[in-house]
Amino acid sequence: MPPDTGGYMVAGYVVTTVILLVYVGSLWRRARRV
Amino acid sequence: MTEPLDPALGRARALTRRGLGISAVALLAFAAACGLALGFTPVEARQGLAQKIFYLHVPAAWCALLAFSLVGIASALYLWLHDRRLDLFAEASAEVGVMFSVVMLTTGPIWAKPIWGTWWTWDARLTLTLFLFFLFVGYLALRAAVHDPDERARFSAVLGIMGLVLVPFIHLSVYLFRTLHPQPVVLKPSAPSLPWEMLRTLLVSVAAFTLLYVGLVTARYGLALAQRARESGDAA
Amino acid sequence: MAEALRLALVIAAKDLRAELRSRTALVSATVFAALVLVIFYFSRDPTAVSAIVLAPSVLWVTFAFAAIVALNRAFTVEREHGAIDGLLLAPVPRGALFLGKYLANLAFVGAVQAVTLPLFVIFFNVDLGPALPGIVGTAALASVGFVAVGTVFSAMAVRTRFAELMLPVLLLPFMVWPVRWAVEITARLLDGRPLSEMLGWLRLLALYDVVFLTLCIMVFGAVVDE
Numbered sequence: 347m348p349p350d351t352g353g354y355m356v357a358g359y360v361v362t363t364v365i366l367l368v369y370v371g372s373l374w375r376r377a378r379r380v
Numbered sequence: 381m382t383e384p385l386d387p388a389l390g391r392a393r394a395l396t397r398r399g400l401g402i403s404a405v406a407l408l409a410f411a412a413a414c415g416l417a418l419g420f421t422p423v424e425a426r427q428g429l430a431q432k433i434f435y436l437h438v439p440a441a442w443c444a445l446l447a448f449s450l451v452g453i454a455s456a457l458y459l460w461l462h463d464r465r466l467d468l469f470a471e472a473s474a475e476v477g478v479m480f481s482v483v484m485l486t487t488g489p490i491w492a493k494p495i496w497g498t499w500w501t502w503d504a505r506l507t508l509t510l511f512l513f514f515l516f517v518g519y520l521a522l523r524a525a526v527h528d529p530d531e532r533a534r535f536s537a538v539l540g541i542m543g544l545v546l547v548p549f550i551h552l553s554v555y556l557f558r559t560l561h562p563q564p565v566v567l568k569p570s571a572p573s574l575p576w577e578m579l580r581t582l583l584v585s586v587a588a589f590t591l592l593y594v595g596l597v598t599a600r601y602g603l604a605l606a607q608r609a610r611e612s613g614d615a616a
Numbered sequence: 617m618a619e620a621l622r623l624a625l626v627i628a629a630k631d632l633r634a635e636l637r638s639r640t641a642l643v644s645a646t647v648f649a650a651l652v653l654v655i656f657y658f659s660r661d662p663t664a665v666s667a668i669v670l671a672p673s674v675l676w677v678t679f680a681f682a683a684i685v686a687l688n689r690a691f692t693v694e695r696e697h698g699a700i701d702g703l704l705l706a707p708v709p710r711g712a713l714f715l716g717k718y719l720a721n722l723a724f725v726g727a728v729q730a731v732t733l734p735l736f737v738i739f740f741n742v743d744l745g746p747a748l749p750g751i752v753g754t755a756a757l758a759s760v761g762f763v764a765v766g767t768v769f770s771a772m773a774v775r776t777r778f779a780e781l782m783l784p785v786l787l788l789p790f791m792v793w794p795v796r797w798a799v800e801i802t803a804r805l806l807d808g809r810p811l812s813e814m815l816g817w818l819r820l821l822a823l824y825d826v827v828f829l830t831l832c833i834m835v836f837g838a839v840v841d842e
Contacts, residue, residue, distance in 0.1 A: 348423055351430035351494040358433035358490045359414060362440070362483050366410065366592070369479045370403055373599050377396045380389075380606040459838050514789040521785055525776035535772045538835045539786065542765065545831055549793055549824060556816045 386613050392606035399599025406595045409588035413581070421581045433491040435581055439589035440483040441505060446593060447477025448512050451519065452544025455537035467533035468608065470540055471523060472600035476593060478516040484509045504554040511550055515543040529611075620712040627708075627716025632723055641689040642727060649682040649732040653739050667740040672802035675736055676795050679755065682728045683791075684784050687721060687766040688773075710837030718767045718832070725763050729755050747805040754805070757818070758798040761825040762791045764832040771839045790828075797821050 417435040424431035454470040457463075488506050489499040500506065519539055526532040574582065635641060656674045660667075733751070737744060744751060766787050773782040797817040804814050 348425050348428035349494065351428035354430040354490050354494045355418075355432050358430070358436060358487045359418070361486045361490065362436045363414075365479065365483050365486070366407070369476075370400075370407065370596070373403070373596065373603070374400060376603055377393075377400060377599065380393060380396065380603060380610070459835070511789055511792075518786045518789065522772070522776070522782065525778060525782055531775065534838045534841075535775075538768065538772065538838055541835060542768070542790065542828075542831065545827060546790055546793070549820070549827075552820060552823075553793055553796065556820065 386609055388609040389606055389613065392602050392609050394602075396599050396602030396606060399595050399597070399602055402595030403592060403599060404595075406588060406592035409591055410585075413585040413588045416581050416584055421577050422575070424578075427495055430491060430494045433487050435585045437484060437487040437491060438582060439586045440480045440487065441509065442586055443589050443593045444477050444480040444484055444509065444512055446590070447473045447480060447597070448516070448547070449544065451477065451540045455540025455544070458533060458537045459541070464529075464533060464608070465605070467536065468604035469597075469601050470536060471604055472597045474516055474519050474523075474540075475600055476596045478513065478520065479596075480589075480593070481509060481513040481516055485513055502554075504551070504558070507554055508547070508550050511546075515539075515546070519543065529608075620709055621715070623708055623712040624715030624719060627713060628719035628723070631716065631720035635720070635724065641686070642724065645682055645686045645689070645724075645728045646731045648685050649678055649728055650735050652678045652681055653732070653735055657739050667742050668806060671736070671740065671742050671806060672799045674740070675733070675751075675802065676799045678732055678736070679729055679759075680791055680795050682732060683725045683759070683762065683766065684787065686724050686728055687763070687770045687787070688780055688783055710840065711833045713840065714767065714833050714836035717771070718764055721767050721770075722759060722763045725759050726756070729759070744806070746808070747802075750805040751802055754798050754801045754821075757821045757825065758794040761794045761821065761828050762787070764825075764829045765790045768832045768836055768839060771836070794821055794824055797824075 413435065417432050421432070421435070423429060450473045451470045454466045454473065458466040458470065488509060492501060492506070493499050519536060522539055523532055523536050526535055653674070656670075656678070660670060733755075736742065766783075769786045769790075770783055773779045773786065776782045797820050800817045801814045801821075
């Protein structure tokens, strides 16, 4: 039975998604201002 | 006040839009890769679900290293050819690279904690990640601190080249340290031979991340070109 | 080639003479190093670990910080006196200009280290013994590399707004590595280990020196030229 490390997995995926979306969003906002 | 039509600005905007379009597609690919990793890939026996961070961490590492190498290469080319577009490309790659470094620096510890029991370890990958981050940040800080565009381009290029030359030394140093102090190989996060399903998922994720790098750098480069077109438009 | 070297030595000599006349920077850097040693001394737990075990790290962190202070002042002085503009107008090859600045900085950093080492021995009551020549050699070998990188970066930093902050931010990622290797060598020297155990680190230091000294000579022109 593998150890219960699901919480870390969720944290990792959430953090990654947030970072990516925030950056794409910032590029998009800057593109609109140009 | 109506803005006179500037073809350079128009081209820059188009490039930015294309980059954002590619990024949107890449984000969909990223979502698909996540779905693949979470739902259709076997769970690793010794590490449990946390091992799945591997499918994000490794592609991010690849992209950060790619971004950094391109900053270095563009820097060298700029000092040789003096084409300002190389400088703007380096700026774009550095910004995107720092973002991927942040992904690495957050997923690394989140993954390390359940596996090794510690948030941080000075192993090869995390050490290099940290230094790439420092170098990226230094690069962007230097660019922010220099006002004259020509001076900024020259200084950034020098830093870019020196940073690229430093990376092999980091590798050599970590390797030398490791051969003298063998780490306990109790739970190695990346096994040398992956089962097919895991390898497949990893490759899909790498493809998605690479596409995202291409899209983001294109968009950011377009923004840099647009800003330059604006500046020279104002000066004219 | 010989002409370039001669020019470099002339530039270095001019720099150092200006430094000796004022002496403030040398004294400040030395006092700074002494104070760093004092902080280390007071912040350690004497019951936990002996001074000689800490010695390599304390010594090298002190050397590193003192070097940054030394490099900062090198170009700041020049900016205030506008000396470099005169040099740039003269047909001085940029490689020679770099070597001149570099040699002056190296001499300066070496002087600060030469004072710091005895202070360390005194404050921490550590017997360096037969390791002394090796430590001096290691200090020289490591300094050759990071002073080269520091000379380039301080030339850049001095033209930015937050010069004193910019230099450490740029330089430290490059300085960490020679310092790390120097600490490994120093620790083994103090332990009386055979040379074979230090060869790997020594080779890395030598390689770093050769590669970065060459690179810095090549890129310095891009920093000072318009």
